[in-house]
Amino acid sequence: MSAQAGMEIHVDAGKCLAYGNCVGLAPDHFDLPAGANSVVLLKRTIAGDETEDVDEAVRSCPARALSIRPAGS
Amino acid sequence: MRRIVIVGASVAGLSAADALREAGFDGSIQVIGAESHMPYDRPPLSKQALASTAADAFFPLRPQEHYATHELDLILGRNAARLDVAKKLVRLDDGESLPYDGLVIATGCRARTLRTSDGDPLSVLRTLDDARRLTAAARQHRHAVLVGAGFIGLEVAASLRKLGLDVTVLESAPIPLKNSLGPELADWLCAYHASCGVRIEAGVQVRAIATANGAYEITLGDGRRLEAGLVLAGIGVEPNTDWLEGSGVSCDAGVLCDASGRTNVPGVVAAGDVANLAASGSGGVNRIEHWTHAMKQGRAAARNLILEESSEIDVPYFWTDQFERKLQGYGRRQPGDNVRIVEGSLESGSYLALFGVGESFHGILSSGRAKSLRNYRKLLEQGGTWSQALAMASSSSTAVGASLAPA
Numbered sequence: 300m301s302a303q304a305g306m307e308i309h310v311d312a313g314k315c316l317a318y319g320n321c322v323g324l325a326p327d328h329f330d331l332p333a334g335a336n337s338v339v340l341l342k343r344t345i346a347g348d349e350t351e352d353v354d355e356a357v358r359s360c361p362a363r364a365l366s367i368r369p370a371g372s
Numbered sequence: 373m374r375r376i377v378i379v380g381a382s383v384a385g386l387s388a389a390d391a392l393r394e395a396g397f398d399g400s401i402q403v404i405g406a407e408s409h410m411p412y413d414r415p416p417l418s419k420q421a422l423a424s425t426a427a428d429a430f431f432p433l434r435p436q437e438h439y440a441t442h443e444l445d446l447i448l449g450r451n452a453a454r455l456d457v458a459k460k461l462v463r464l465d466d467g468e469s470l471p472y473d474g475l476v477i478a479t480g481c482r483a484r485t486l487r488t489s490d491g492d493p494l495s496v497l498r499t500l501d502d503a504r505r506l507t508a509a510a511r512q513h514r515h516a517v518l519v520g521a522g523f524i525g526l527e528v529a530a531s532l533r534k535l536g537l538d539v540t541v542l543e544s545a546p547i548p549l550k551n552s553l554g555p556e557l558a559d560w561l562c563a564y565h566a567s568c569g570v571r572i573e574a575g576v577q578v579r580a581i582a583t584a585n586g587a588y589e590i591t592l593g594d595g596r597r598l599e600a601g602l603v604l605a606g607i608g609v610e611p612n613t614d615w616l617e618g619s620g621v622s623c624d625a626g627v628l629c630d631a632s633g634r635t636n637v638p639g640v641v642a643a644g645d646v647a648n649l650a651a652s653g654s655g656g657v658n659r660i661e662h663w664t665h666a667m668k669q670g671r672a673a674a675r676n677l678i679l680e681e682s683s684e685i686d687v688p689y690f691w692t693d694q695f696e697r698k699l700q701g702y703g704r705r706q707p708g709d710n711v712r713i714v715e716g717s718l719e720s721g722s723y724l725a726l727f728g729v730g731e732s733f734h735g736i737l738s739s740g741r742a743k744s745l746r747n748y749r750k751l752l753e754q755g756g757t758w759s760q761a762l763a764m765a766s767s768s769s770t771a772v773g774a775s776l777a778p779a
Contacts, residue, residue, distance in 0.1 A: 318698075319691065319698050320689075320700070323738070323742040326742070326746055333740065334696070358667060359663075359664050359667065361416075362431075
């Protein structure tokens with residue numbers, strides 16, 4: 300599912316391998332504190348001008364730990 | 373176009389398959405994988421797989437149900453043996469022929485082999501089976517010698533060291549990874565490895581490798597001898613293009629194609645590690661052997677095939693985990709580039725480094741500063757200049773601006 304304004308990001312911490320690709324692509328949404336085993340979601344919501352970066356972050360996760368879902372689902 | 377055959381079931385091939393379905397392609401998609409395993413992801417093979425105590429650690433590229441829900445016909449454990457572009461047939465190694473209307477070549481690369489004096493190939497790390505053998509060997513031996521200090525070789529060195537092995541890395545170049553990192557950052561990475569207990573011997577030649585009593589004896593160019601129970605060769609890769617010989621698809625150090633995967637044969641596109649994008653640039657070899665590039669170019673090649681859409685070469689991105697440090701880079705350092713640390717410091721191990729020369733801005737590398745990468749990536753995508761990169765650095769509050777001497 301592609302990112303659209305009003306949708307939300309979900310992180311599956313069980314799948315995350317802490318590569319940090321998403322942090323470089325969408326740093327307003329993701330962080331990987333030093334020594335963390337899983338990425339931290341800073342912001343669940345996606346603004347209109349953030350969809351491209353968030354989509355790229357989701358696709359660039361080799362562990363497929365990130366997904367986009369309709370808000371509240 | 374009703375039938376698309378994708379040769380290669382790794383990142384590029386599966387990304388192509390997904391992009392076809394996303395674009396509404398409802399014909400048949402056959403994906404051929406040379407290995408018998410379900411498609412799996414390679415980045416963990418040099419990292420988590422080695423650290424794992426499970427002998428059967430497996431990192432699937434897609435959930436099991438993905439293939440059925442996307443109607444992808446996986447043909448595993450078989451190799452493409454020949455391509456007939458006139459009849460539009462892919463011949464498999466068991467003699468079966470698959471007709472296609474569109475073909476995606478995503479056969480990747482294989483590890484270059486190094487042989488012992490008896491002619492036996494040394495272990496390499498490219499496939500899941502390689503990783504499982506290495507994981508088992510790492511638990512049987514105390515001494516490991518790695519031949520070749522590339523990023524993956526050094527990831528393996530770190531993984532083996534964490535398992536408690538005594539690890540020596542041999543590199544023929546005087547400074548490992550100098551082309552990718554430049555001398556200053558390459559020195560930093562080697563010193564970091566040394567501080568973690570890995571012995572890196574640079575500028576040494578391997579004269580011979582013999583086997584005796586279940587161990588290896590390595591003779592170096594200066595006559596010294598090393599003994600190890602585990603020896604791994606990490607000396608680069610070769611593109612898997614043998615099956616295309618005589619097919620008419622132009623190959624030279626990979627399949628020659630453009631950023632959209634277009635080859636010289638209509639209806640045939642290439643993507644991922646096997647693709648040599650030299651055709652779209654200045655000539656020479658331009659294989660971008662990185663995960664996200666395989667993903668993006670796989671998608672671009674698929675869209676080109678069915679929608680005749682064109683795309684630009686993306687700014688290359690790579691990441692590597694070295695002990696507790698994460699290196700992430702965009703763009704490519706060019707020979708002779710200067711390096712400028714714009715955040716943090718080499719001493720602290722946390723830094724952001726820019727590469728460029730004159731007004732040309734070529735690349736950026738982060739060690740533990742991923743959050744600062746986004747704006748520089750966008751600047752690289754826009755073809756921004758060195759001055760613009762420096763201005764970006766000085767406008768960020770944490771900028772320091774230590775300049776290092778040119779290479």
